Amino acid sequence: MQRSLLLIFLLATVSFAAQRPNIVLIFTDDHAYQAIGAYGSRINETPNIDRIAREGMRFDRCYVTNSICGPCRATVLTGKYSHKNGYYNNEGQAPFDNMQVTFPLLLQGAGYETALIGKWHLQSNPTGFHHWNILPNQGQYYNPVMVSNVGHIDGLTEVRIGYTTELLTQLALKWFENRIAKDRPFLLMLQHKAPHRPWEPGPKQLGMYEDEKIPEPASLFEEYSQRGKAVREQDMTIAETMTAGDLKLTEPEGLTPEQLEAWNAAYEPGNAALRGVKLSKQDLVRWKYQRYIKDYLRCVAAVDDSVGQVLDYLDESGLAENTIVVYCSDQGFYLGEHGWFDKRWMYEESLRTPLLVRWPGVAKAGSYTEAISSPLDLAETFLDAAGAEIPVDMQGRSLRPLLGGETPADWRKSFYYHFYEYPGSHSVRKHYGVTDGRFKLIHFYEPDVNEWELYDLHNDRAEVVNLYGRKTYATVQAKMHAELDRLRKELEVPEVDPPESIVRRASQPVGQ
Numbered sequence: 463m464q465r466s467l468l469l470i471f472l473l474a475t476v477s478f479a480a481q482r483p484n485i486v487l488i489f490t491d492d493h494a495y496q497a498i499g500a501y502g503s504r505i506n507e508t509p510n511i512d513r514i515a516r517e518g519m520r521f522d523r524c525y526v527t528n529s530i531c532g533p534c535r536a537t538v539l540t541g542k543y544s545h546k547n548g549y550y551n552n553e554g555q556a557p558f559d560n561m562q563v564t565f566p567l568l569l570q571g572a573g574y575e576t577a578l579i580g581k582w583h584l585q586s587n588p589t590g591f592h593h594w595n596i597l598p599n600q601g602q603y604y605n606p607v608m609v610s611n612v613g614h615i616d617g618l619t620e621v622r623i624g625y626t627t628e629l630l631t632q633l634a635l636k637w638f639e640n641r642i643a644k645d646r647p648f649l650l651m652l653q654h655k656a657p658h659r660p661w662e663p664g665p666k667q668l669g670m671y672e673d674e675k676i677p678e679p680a681s682l683f684e685e686y687s688q689r690g691k692a693v694r695e696q697d698m699t700i701a702e703t704m705t706a707g708d709l710k711l712t713e714p715e716g717l718t719p720e721q722l723e724a725w726n727a728a729y730e731p732g733n734a735a736l737r738g739v740k741l742s743k744q745d746l747v748r749w750k751y752q753r754y755i756k757d758y759l760r761c762v763a764a765v766d767d768s769v770g771q772v773l774d775y776l777d778e779s780g781l782a783e784n785t786i787v788v789y790c791s792d793q794g795f796y797l798g799e800h801g802w803f804d805k806r807w808m809y810e811e812s813l814r815t816p817l818l819v820r821w822p823g824v825a826k827a828g829s830y831t832e833a834i835s836s837p838l839d840l841a842e843t844f845l846d847a848a849g850a851e852i853p854v855d856m857q858g859r860s861l862r863p864l865l866g867g868e869t870p871a872d873w874r875k876s877f878y879y880h881f882y883e884y885p886g887s888h889s890v891r892k893h894y895g896v897t898d899g900r901f902k903l904i905h906f907y908e909p910d911v912n913e914w915e916l917y918d919l920h921n922d923r924a925e926v927v928n929l930y931g932r933k934t935y936a937t938v939q940a941k942m943h944a945e946l947d948r949l950r951k952e953l954e955v956p957e958v959d960p961p962e963s964i965v966r967r968a969s970q971p972v973g974q
């Protein structure tokens with residue numbers, strides 16, 4: 463009897479193991495929701511990314527904890543805010559402590575085969591992956607240097623010739639085929655550099671949109687004179703901040719002769735035409751916007767192709783039915799709104815990031831939710847999916863109930879944000895704040911600013927009318943202050959920023 467019980471138990475365990483879903487996280491860099499069809503883009507199409515939304519769930523209020531590349535990656539891995547995982551900034555930041563607990567490490571311990579391919583941007587070597595092959599630092603769009611682990615040796619460095627988005631996709635497809643233990647569930651993190659600055663399109667996309675005019679955002683020519691000091695003193699405008707390299711008035715370094723020929727054939731006619739005219743200041747901004755947005759969308763198009771190839775592979779290999787596919791970006795981005803590019807702010811375009819989840823049997827096809835979610839939740843979602851234990855000090859929550867169409871009564875109704883990197887690229891002041899999806903309270907602080915902003919997103923979607931201090935909003939303001947205090951306490955945010963959060967100057971080249 464005992465023996466048969468044991469057999470039943472073992473079989474149940476094996477069966478459970480067999481059913482545990484595979485996880486594919488496709489993570490991009492600076493991909494704005496405004497440039498995704500499923501989020502209602504009016505400037506481009508993304509049929510493959512949209513397929514994930516059509517067959518799964520779209521999260522409409524996915525907020526990041528700290529809107530820059532490295533810190534968001536650290537948050538995804540650890541399920542913790544910057545003040546808990548120690549990774550605050552891109553610039554002047556100590557390497558990510560790769561000895562701390564991360565979800566890939568826990569999945570590995572739970573029997574998953576794990577792999578990471580693409581952008582890493584955390585300085586220290588990845589841990590928790592059987593296989594990793596990364597772009598060091600920001601990585602390059604063409605002919606990238608890549609660093610990988612082979613067996614037990616970390617740090618094999620090689621240069622791959624080609625377009626990075628395509629190369630990473632090929633490496634991912636190859637990894638699917640070469641998995642060590644095909645009877646085990648797997649985790650693949652495919653992390654593109656695209657569509658990060660300097661938005662260099664691949665050979666297949668160079669001519670896209672050439673004869674089109676992409677619609678301009680309404681606030682492309684916003685004036686900042688009535689805005690707070692933080693907005694007035696930023697350095698991220700299309701008008702002033704973009705470089706000749708950003709605008710492809712100079713050619714990138716390191717292209718092969720063939721790549722360079724295709725590049726110059728694509729850009730030189732436009733550059734020659736620009737040299738032959740004298741544009742007004744406003745028309746020059748319009749020209750820059752078109753050059754910028756087309757390149758950005760070309761990079762997105764290559765990412766969309768990559769997503770299509772991964773989805774096709776999962777279909778053809780029979781893996782799709784038992785594989786969770788997540789599409790997420792490390793943060794949002796400005797596509798000319800407020801006259802800007804880049805991210806960092808707690809304003810909507812950079813606070814919100816796209817999050818699409820296809821989970822067969824769990825996520826209802828074509829569904830969406832306005833419940834507040836975050837990349838902070840991914841670690842716990844994946845551990846939940848794997849049936850692995852979730853550490854109590856993680857600060858997110860599994861998205862599984864939302865995916866199943868249920869928003870628990872105690873689901874978060876507000877969200878805390880904190881940006882630390884000042885002084886830094888683009889000169890965005892340190893700030894923290896809270897939003898409940900309707901209102902947003904932000905505090906800009908240190909070293910020479912101490913200003914509060916309050917926005918009503920229903921009446922002022924563009925977040926340009928600061929309501930802080932207005933009598934009619936006194937009750938809202940008090941409520942948001944109380945919520946901010948509550949969240950800072952709950953999340954154990956130090957009263958004074960820790961020394962590790964301070965940007966150490968001249969420690970490394972500028973990261974964007």
Ligand code: CA
Nearest residue numbers: 491492531792
């Ligand atoms: Ca980023």
